[in-house]
Amino acid sequence: MSALLEIDGLGIAFGGITAVDDVSFAVRAGEIVSVIGPNGAGKTTLFNMISGLYRPSQGKVRLEGAEITAMEPHLLARRGLSRTFQNLQVFGEMTLLENVMVGHHLREKAGVLSDLLGLPASRQKTRASAESALALLARVGLEKAAYRAARTMSYGALKRLEIARALALAPKILLLDEPAAGCNAVETEEIDRLIAEIARAGVAILLVEHDMKLVMKISAHLVVLDHGRKIAEGAPAEVARDPQVIAAYLGQHGQEQVLHAEG
Numbered sequence: 001m002s003a004l005l006e007i008d009g010l011g012i013a014f015g016g017i018t019a020v021d022d023v024s025f026a027v028r029a030g031e032i033v034s035v036i037g038p039n040g041a042g043k044t045t046l047f048n049m050i051s052g053l054y055r056p057s058q059g060k061v062r063l064e065g066a067e068i069t070a071m072e073p074h075l076l077a078r079r080g081l082s083r084t085f086q087n088l089q090v091f092g093e094m095t096l097l098e099n100v101m102v103g104h105h106l107r108e109k110a111g112v113l114s115d116l117l118g119l120p121a122s123r124q125k126t127r128a129s130a131e132s133a134l135a136l137l138a139r140v141g142l143e144k145a146a147y148r149a150a151r152t153m154s155y156g157a158l159k160r161l162e163i164a165r166a167l168a169l170a171p172k173i174l175l176l177d178e179p180a181a182g183c184n185a186v187e188t189e190e191i192d193r194l195i196a197e198i199a200r201a202g203v204a205i206l207l208v209e210h211d212m213k214l215v216m217k218i219s220a221h222l223v224v225l226d227h228g229r230k231i232a233e234g235a236p237a238e239v240a241r242d243p244q245v246i247a248a249y250l251g252q253h254g255q256e257q258v259l260h261a262e263g
C-alpha cells in the first residue's frame with residue numbers, strides 16, 4: 001500500500017535555531033501514526049509545517065503523491081487534510097451545531113456572499129450542512145447537546161466538538177494536536193474510542209499526544225522526535241524498548257505504560 005501522506009526531509013529554523021531538522025516518515029490510508037517526544041522537541045512545529053501554517057526551510061510534504069508543501073490551510077482542507085489545535089478553538093457563544101457548520105462552510109464551493117444575501121440555493125445548502133453537522137455531532141456522541149452554547153460544555157466534550165468540526169471537512173487525513181490534553185481519564189477514554197473509530201472508517205490519523213497510555217494503545221506506528229530530529233520510528237512495542245527513546249522521553253514510567261497497553 002502506498003503512502004497517503006509523505007514527509008520528506010522536513011525542516012525549519014527560527015532566527016538561526018533549528019526547530020525541526022530533516023524529518024521523514026509516511027502515513028498510510030486509515031493508519032494511526034503518533035509523533036511523540038519531550039516538550040520543545042518540535043512536534044507542533046512539524047504539524048504547523050504539514051498543515052500549511054509554517055513554510056519549511058527544507059524538505060517536502062506530499063499528499064496522495066502530489067506536492068502540498070506550504071499550501072494554504074483551506075486548500076489543504078479541500079484536498080483532504082484537516083487538523084485540530086492544541087488549545088481549544090471553539091466559539092463559546094455559538095451552539096455546537098453552529099461550531100461544526102463553520103467547519104463545513106470551509107468546504108463549500110458557494111461563497112459567503114450568497115449566504116449573506118440569503119439566496120435560495122444558499123438556504124438549501126445551509127439546511128444540508130445542518131443535517132450533516134448533526135450527523136457529525138452524533139458521530140462524536142454530542143447530538144443531544146447540538147443546540148447548547150459551546151461555553152456550557154465540559155472540556156472533554158469541546159475536544160470532541162473540535163474533532164467533529166475537523167471531520168466536517170471530510171478529510172482523508174486528520175492531524176490531532178494533543179486531543180486528550182487537559183482531559184480526565186473518562187474523557188481520554190472517549191477520545192481514544194473516537195480516534196480508533198475514525199481510523200476504522202478509513203481516515204488516517206496523525207497524532208501528537210503526551211498521554212502514553214492512549215498513544216501506545218491506538219497507534220500502528222510511532223515517530224519519536226528529540227531536539228527537532230527523528231531519533232526513532234516503528235511499532236509501539238519496538239520503539240518502547242529503544243534505549244535512546246527511553247533516555248530522551250519515555251523513562252521507566254512510559255515504558256511500563258507501553259508494556260501494560262500491550263498486555
Ligand SMILES: Nc1ncnc2c1ncn2[C@@H]1O[C@H](COP(=O)(O)OP(=O)(O)OP(=O)(O)O)[C@@H](O)[C@H]1O
Nearest residue numbers: 014018019020037038039040041042043044045046
Ligand atoms: N514561531 C516560532 N518562533 C520561534 N521559535 C519557535 C516558533 N515555534 C516553535 N519554536 C521553537 O521550536 C521548538 C519546538 O517547539 P514545539 O512547540 O514544536 O515543540 P513541541 O514538541 O510541540 O513541544 P510541546 O510538547 O511542549 O508542545 C522550541 O524550541 C520552540 O521554542
